Amino acid sequence: MRFNKKILSLIVLSCFVLTSVSTAEAFSLKKNKNNTQVVTLQKNKKKQKKTQEEQPPYTNEVHSVFSLNDCIDNAIKYNPGIQASIYNEDVYKSQIGQAWANYFPSLSASLEASRSGNKYIGGSPYGGSMSQYTTMGYVPSVSADMLLFDFGKTKASADMAKRYYEASKENTKENINTIIYNIKSTYYNILFAQAQVHVYEDTVADYELQLNQAWGFYRYGTKPKLDVVTAEYNLGKAKLNLVKAKNVLEVAKVELSKIMGMPEYTNYELSDQLTLNLFDITEEDAIKIAFDVRPELISAQKSAEAAKMNLRAARREFAPNLGIYGSYGNGIGNEYNLQSGQIGVGLAYNGLNLMRLKKQVDEANASYKKAKAQYEDTKHDVYFNVKKNYMDLETDREAIVIAKLALDQAKEQYRQVTGRYKAGVGDAIELKDGENTYLNARLDFYNAMLNYNNTAASLEREIGLPLKQKDEKVLNVTKEDL
Numbered sequence: 001m002r003f004n005k006k007i008l009s010l011i012v013l014s015c016f017v018l019t020s021v022s023t024a025e026a027f028s029l030k031k032n033k034n035n036t037q038v039v040t041l042q043k044n045k046k047k048q049k050k051t052q053e054e055q056p057p058y059t060n061e062v063h064s065v066f067s068l069n070d071c072i073d074n075a076i077k078y079n080p081g082i083q084a085s086i087y088n089e090d091v092y093k094s095q096i097g098q099a100w101a102n103y104f105p106s107l108s109a110s111l112e113a114s115r116s117g118n119k120y121i122g123g124s125p126y127g128g129s130m131s132q133y134t135t136m137g138y139v140p141s142v143s144a145d146m147l148l149f150d151f152g153k154t155k156a157s158a159d160m161a162k163r164y165y166e167a168s169k170e171n172t173k174e175n176i177n178t179i180i181y182n183i184k185s186t187y188y189n190i191l192f193a194q195a196q197v198h199v200y201e202d203t204v205a206d207y208e209l210q211l212n213q214a215w216g217f218y219r220y221g222t223k224p225k226l227d228v229v230t231a232e233y234n235l236g237k238a239k240l241n242l243v244k245a246k247n248v249l250e251v252a253k254v255e256l257s258k259i260m261g262m263p264e265y266t267n268y269e270l271s272d273q274l275t276l277n278l279f280d281i282t283e284e285d286a287i288k289i290a291f292d293v294r295p296e297l298i299s300a301q302k303s304a305e306a307a308k309m310n311l312r313a314a315r316r317e318f319a320p321n322l323g324i325y326g327s328y329g330n331g332i333g334n335e336y337n338l339q340s341g342q343i344g345v346g347l348a349y350n351g352l353n354l355m356r357l358k359k360q361v362d363e364a365n366a367s368y369k370k371a372k373a374q375y376e377d378t379k380h381d382v383y384f385n386v387k388k389n390y391m392d393l394e395t396d397r398e399a400i401v402i403a404k405l406a407l408d409q410a411k412e413q414y415r416q417v418t419g420r421y422k423a424g425v426g427d428a429i430e431l432k433d434g435e436n437t438y439l440n441a442r443l444d445f446y447n448a449m450l451n452y453n454n455t456a457a458s459l460e461r462e463i464g465l466p467l468k469q470k471d472e473k474v475l476n477v478t479k480e481d482l
Contacts, residue, residue, distance in 0.1 A: 056262035064268040071183050076263025079179055085172035091164040099158035105146040112139040115150035141329035148345070154182055156312040163306035170299035177295060177461055179259060184457035191274045192450040193249035199442050200242035206435065207235040213422065214450045227428040272474040274298040274449040276400055279456065283390045290386045294464040297382050300375040307364070307371035314364035317357050320349050323414060381463060389443055389459040395450040403441075410441035 058064060066074075076082060121264070158256045211231040217223030250266075257263050281289075291297065326343035417434035420426030460466050 025234060040431075049222035056260075056265065058262055058265040058268075060265060061265040062267065065271050067270050067271045068184065070202045071187055071333050072180055072258065074262065076176065076181050076261040077225055079259065079477040081179065082176055082262060083174070085168075089165065089168045089172055092161065092168040095161040096158055096165055099154060099161045102150065102154040102157075104149050105143070105144050107144050107462065109142045110140070111393050112141075112469050131309070139329055141327065143325070143327035145323055145325035147321055147323045151316055151323045152318040153319065153321075156316055160306045162307060163302045167299045167302035167306065170295040170302060173464075175297035177464060181457050182259050183256070183459040185454050186252060186259060187270065188250045188274065188450055188453045188457070190249065190256060190270055191272065193245065193252050194270070195251055195274065195446040196245040196443065197242065199446070200238060200245050203238045203435070203439055204235065204242055206240050207231065210431065211235055212419075214388075214428070217424065222424055223428075230428045230432065234435070263423065273448060274453060275448065276397070276452060277456070278397070278470040280470050281467055283387065286390055286459070287386050289385060289465060290382050290425060290463045291379070294382050294462070297375075297378055298420055299461075300371075304368070304371040304375045307368040311361070311368045314357075314361045318354075320347050322347050360407040385462045386459065389455055389462055392455045393459055396448065398453055400445070400448045403445040407441040407445045410438045413439035421471050 017222050056074070145329065211228070213225040214223060214231040218225055218228050253262065253268075259266050322345070324343075324345050326341070328339075328341040330339050414434045414437065417426055417431050420429045421428075
């Protein structure tokens with residue numbers, strides 16, 4: 001009975017350690033919630049887990065109108081890449097518990113069954129006697145051992161796993177950051193493709209009108225047949241460009257649907273147009289914010305910290321383990337009806353190999369230095385990319401203003417050559433030059449707007465946060481201006 005009390009006390013001690021370690025792990029994870037970004041990610045993660053089994057509610061039988069924010073929300077909900085990143089977080093989170101599991105009791109049980117017997121034959125050559133004795137026995141046994149203290153080896157491994165878990169959360173943020181950039185870039189490309197379609201539709205309409213005018217002038221003998229042939233050629237080329245532009249638009253919509261996580265849905269249109277928005281941020285502030293919140297940079301920092309914890313764990317492998325152990329067996333059978341048990345505390349090394357431990361420390365030290373260098377390299381990349389995108393944004397903004405001036409001039413030139421041709425003064429070559437100049441000026445303006453918005457999206461990606469817009473308007477553009 002005394003022995004059973006010892007076994008009971010061992011089980012109680014194990015449960016206490018289990019509860020303590022679980023509480024410590026929960027506290028270590030809860031501490032991170034003081035960080036606003038982590039809180040936001042946890043909310044998004046809960047929302048994602050709630051909807052990850054849902055299918056997108058859109059079908060091609062239903063027409064939708066999406067804003068840029070609608071497309072981003074759809075991607076957050078349905079993009080499988082984000083779901084994969086969230087599940088990857090769970091993988092790293094489970095490794096924290098695996099590290100702390102060293103302090104959990106390890107149980108073993110066995111059941112041995114055996115049969116033994118004796119046979120004796122004796123007497124004279126003319127007679128004898130025989131006796132036989134057989135025994136069946138069963139020996140069930142159970143044993144348990146539990147680590148009490150290992151001089152910080154388990155804690156260092158758990159800290160390393162925790163850093164990798166935090167790095168995986170930052171990787172999820174970076175993945176979301178990249179997907180948002182892809183959404184914006186594709187969204188702006190669709191707006192540009194729509195503008196291209198609009199331009200070529202206007203061009204086709206203009207060339208159809210000019211073809212009718214050329215036929216009229218030719219019938220009355222005021223213009224040669226060459227004008228008719230030229231107008232027919234221009235109209236055919238414009239129609240071909242319109243077909244290509246529509247194909248580019250459809251491909252861009254398919255790409256946007258894929259990024260949103262619903263590749264089969266294309267029955268929608270976008271509610272926005274390409275615009276010129278100014279942003280309230282300086283270059284110095286952009287670099288500072290990027291160093292503080294860019295997920296890729298924080299992930300590299302966490303990975304370097306994890307490598308440092310790994311080095312600490314490798315150095316502590318030279319220390320022994322302090323543990324408690326116990327066992328109990330109860331034999332059943334003629335000769336096995338006995339009880340045995342033991343309980344004790346021991347200090348031990350497990351498979352100590354000094355050469356291997358030394359090389360493992362060297363490997364961990366090299367990995368730590370490599371992780372630090374990779375962090376610095378990532379920091380340099382962030383600095384360069386933020387600075388480059390900021391300068392490109394200023395250049396693209398000036399390019400829009402210049403493109404708008406060129407568009408106004410091309411529009412006025414086109415108006416004059418069209419009037420001259422209608423009056424019978426101008427020729428087909430002059431008219432074609434004016435039309436091409438106006439067409440290219442419109443496309444150049446839309447392209448300048450596209451470049452500016454894509455650069456702004458790229459800058460937001462490099463910073464890791466959306467840019468705050470100013471209320472100031474550089475220029476107002478209407479359809480009549482184009």
